[in-house]
Amino acid sequence: MNQAVDFIHSSAELAESLEQSSPTRWLSEIRQQSLSAFKNADWPTPKTEHFKYNNLSALAKQSFASIAKQSESIQVSNLSLGELATETLVFVDGYFRNDLSNIEQHNVTFFKDANQEQQQLILEQLTKQQNEKNIFSLLNSSLTQDGVLIEFNSESGDKPLHIIHYSTANASFATTSANLIVSIAANAKGSVIEHFVSEQLGEDDAVFFNQSSQFVIGDNAHLTHYRLHLEHESVIHIGEVDFWLNRDSQMNSFHVGLGGKIKRLDLNIYHQASGSHADLNGVYLAKNKQQVDYHTNVEHRAAHCTTQEVFRGLIGGSAKGVFNGRIHIYPDAQKTLAELSNKNLLLSNKAEVNTKPELEIYADDVRCAHGATVAQMDKKALFYLLTRGIPKQQAELMLSFGFINELLDGLKHEDIGNYLRPIMAQIFQQTI
Amino acid sequence: MLKIENLFAAVEDKTILKGLNLEVKPGEVHAIMGPNGAGKSTLGNVLAGRDGYEVTEGTATMGGINIFDLEPEERAAEGMFLAFQYPVEIPGVSNLEFLKASLDAIRKYRKEPELDSVSFMKMAREACKAVNLDQNFLKRGVNEGFSGGEKKRNEIMQMMLLQPKLCILDETDSGLDIDALQVVAQGVNNLRSPDRAFVVVTHYQRLLDYIIPDYVHVLADGKIVKSGGKELALELEKKGYSWLEPEVA
Numbered sequence: 001m002n003q004a005v006d007f008i009h010s011s012a013e014l015a016e017s018l019e020q021s022s023p024t025r026w027l028s029e030i031r032q033q034s035l036s037a038f039k040n041a042d043w044p045t046p047k048t049e050h051f052k053y054n055n056l057s058a059l060a061k062q063s064f065a066s067i068a069k070q071s072e073s074i075q076v077s078n079l080s081l082g083e084l085a086t087e088t089l090v091f092v093d094g095y096f097r098n099d100l101s102n103i104e105q106h107n108v109t110f111f112k113d114a115n116q117e118q119q120q121l122i123l124e125q126l127t128k129q130q131n132e133k134n135i136f137s138l139l140n141s142s143l144t145q146d147g148v149l150i151e152f153n154s155e156s157g158d159k160p161l162h163i164i165h166y167s168t169a170n171a172s173f174a175t176t177s178a179n180l181i182v183s184i185a186a187n188a189k190g191s192v193i194e195h196f197v198s199e200q201l202g203e204d205d206a207v208f209f210n211q212s213s214q215f216v217i218g219d220n221a222h223l224t225h226y227r228l229h230l231e232h233e234s235v236i237h238i239g240e241v242d243f244w245l246n247r248d249s250q251m252n253s254f255h256v257g258l259g260g261k262i263k264r265l266d267l268n269i270y271h272q273a274s275g276s277h278a279d280l281n282g283v284y285l286a287k288n289k290q291q292v293d294y295h296t297n298v299e300h301r302a303a304h305c306t307t308q309e310v311f312r313g314l315i316g317g318s319a320k321g322v323f324n325g326r327i328h329i330y331p332d333a334q335k336t337l338a339e340l341s342n343k344n345l346l347l348s349n350k351a352e353v354n355t356k357p358e359l360e361i362y363a364d365d366v367r368c369a370h371g372a373t374v375a376q377m378d379k380k381a382l383f384y385l386l387t388r389g390i391p392k393q394q395a396e397l398m399l400s401f402g403f404i405n406e407l408l409d410g411l412k413h414e415d416i417g418n419y420l421r422p423i424m425a426q427i428f429q430q431t432i
Numbered sequence: 433m434l435k436i437e438n439l440f441a442a443v444e445d446k447t448i449l450k451g452l453n454l455e456v457k458p459g460e461v462h463a464i465m466g467p468n469g470a471g472k473s474t475l476g477n478v479l480a481g482r483d484g485y486e487v488t489e490g491t492a493t494m495g496g497i498n499i500f501d502l503e504p505e506e507r508a509a510e511g512m513f514l515a516f517q518y519p520v521e522i523p524g525v526s527n528l529e530f531l532k533a534s535l536d537a538i539r540k541y542r543k544e545p546e547l548d549s550v551s552f553m554k555m556a557r558e559a560c561k562a563v564n565l566d567q568n569f570l571k572r573g574v575n576e577g578f579s580g581g582e583k584k585r586n587e588i589m590q591m592m593l594l595q596p597k598l599c600i601l602d603e604t605d606s607g608l609d610i611d612a613l614q615v616v617a618q619g620v621n622n623l624r625s626p627d628r629a630f631v632v633v634t635h636y637q638r639l640l641d642y643i644i645p646d647y648v649h650v651l652a653d654g655k656i657v658k659s660g661g662k663e664l665a666l667e668l669e670k671k672g673y674s675w676l677e678p679e680v681a
């Protein structure tokens with residue numbers, strides 16, 4: 001517990017020291033508010049419902065009270081998604097690398113360069129939900145000195161914008177804080193790939209990445225979003241992604257999460273006006289002693305909105321997976337249709353999954369379905385493959401891969417599936 | 433080809449096969465018929481090596497090799513093929529990927545070179561055509577959403593690709609309409625050859641109108657209680673199984 005107090009204390013000092021040379025004075029007030037809330041926040045323990053299954057000791061036992069030094073020499077390769085994404089923003093240890101990036105269109109603005117109107121938008125987004133934020137979101141807000149604002153309008157091209165966050169050992173025992181706001185104008189379309197990777201880190205390294213993304217989807221606008229967490233297990237990632245849906249808007253968000261010392265993602269969808277639709281899908285995969293945790297929360301605040309959510313988990317070794325899927329339907333949200341499915345496959349006797357669907361329904365004319373399963377490999381399917389001469393290990397590999405491949409097959413951008421399949425296949429080979 | 437001697441097998445401590453003897457020579461087709469609960473499906477599962485089916489006594493050899501010393505995948509590679517009564521659906525694994533993995537594994541075991549993709553695709557397409565399956569089935573998940581007849585045709589297609597020495601058909605006729613039955617039978621008949629043997633397990637005689645057996649055996653209470661030629665099947669169709677009861681007892 002004392003260690004946790006140290007963490008809060010030293011992180012707060014970091015926030016204060018950064019304030020001295022802030023490039024965004026207009027955000028000071030928000031940072032100050034968040035910082036005082038952060039200082040007063042309780043460190044989550046197993047008794048804290050929202051963090052019940054998270055072991056945060058990897059964070060509490062170290063100090064992360066610095067930010068990484070900038071290193072221009074690091075090269076990043078093999079992260080290209082080919083023809084799929086031509087516009088790329090590359091960050092190394094939190095620092096933007098102009099030399100590695102390629103921005104053709106002028107819809108990318110750094111917070112520090114924001115004009116009056118953009119500042120207004122950023123402020124508005126950062127103040128939303130201030131009081132519901134958990135301790136790590138508060139820390140993120142306290143440390144938000146800069147960020148990226150992406151604005152899509154009806155003239156924006158169809159190609160996804162590819163944002164790469166690359167972490168190195170250089171950022172070990174430091175805090176990397178990042179912030180993204182994406183705004184899609186009414187009737188416009190936008191595609192964003194958030195791609196988190198790292199170099200091969202040591203077992204004793206610990207990079208703390210604290211990230212927040214917000215997507216504001218205008219009336220009748222359309223978001224396609226991918227968030228790929230493919231970092232080394234020594235990266236601790238705690239992140240929050242919020243989606244704000246307006247009238248008749250649509251979103252399709254796909255997630256991949258590899259486990260790590262701590263990997264915790266909070267995904268919030270807010271249906272704010274009628275007619276919006278959300279597809280939220282994802283796969284998570286943990287092995288060794290890793291943890292992976294997806295907390296999803298879908299808020300149906302308006303009538304005639306729909307949500308389809310499917311998450312699948314594959315847990316091996318003595319790893320721990322957590323999935324919490326909440327659907328909250330407000331009294332006015334009549335005619336809601338919401339479906340949630342979470343299936344997990346345990347690959348070893350020591351693997352653990354905690355899955356919890358949570359429905360809170362306050363409207364009477366809604367259709368809502370949820371299901372969660374935890375299972376071991378289908379023995380019938382395994383036997384079938386064996387009787388066709390396929391060796392056991394390969395058969396297990398095919399079945400585990402098939403379990404998540406169903407979701408990869410359904411991706412809107414086939415190239416993403418093609419990029420992910422060999423990476424996933426390699427991880428499976430090491431897991432089983 | 434296959435020699436089973438005094439086979440006893442149990443499922444969850446319940447003895448199902450009770451001293452079964454059977455010898456099948458290359459080129460022969462043996463039909464095994466019998467009432468429900470006689471142990472017909474158990475025989476296929478025991479021979480293929482399913483978990484939970486325990487051999488408590490007896491031997492079974494295939495080409496002189498004791499198959500109970502082999503893992504299921506080794507039995508397959510040695511040339512055994514079990515066509516399932518209820519082929520399992522495997523979403524996420526495409527039929528094509530599955531067939532390629534199977535063929536590659538078996539060729540590797542036999543120390544044959546791996547097939548290149550072009551030759552493989554050609555073979556797979558031809559096999560599809562032979563059992564009247566649309567080529568879209570190759571892209572779909574293994575048996576996923578297939579009708580009963582499509583699943584059985586998929587089994588026969590695999591048999592064509594893998595060219596096994598010993599084919600065991602477990603109630604392949606169940607759930608088939610007459611057209612599908614003919615396609616399946618045609619596939620089997622095309623595969624009949626002097627160096628390949630078939631064990632056709634069935635409850636009804638009608639499959640044997642299309643796949644003409646050399647021998648018919650009646651399996652009751654875990655043993656072969658009567659053996660004869662193809663005319664035995666017709667006799668069974670007429671009289672049912674009850675007239676064999678005294679012999680069973």
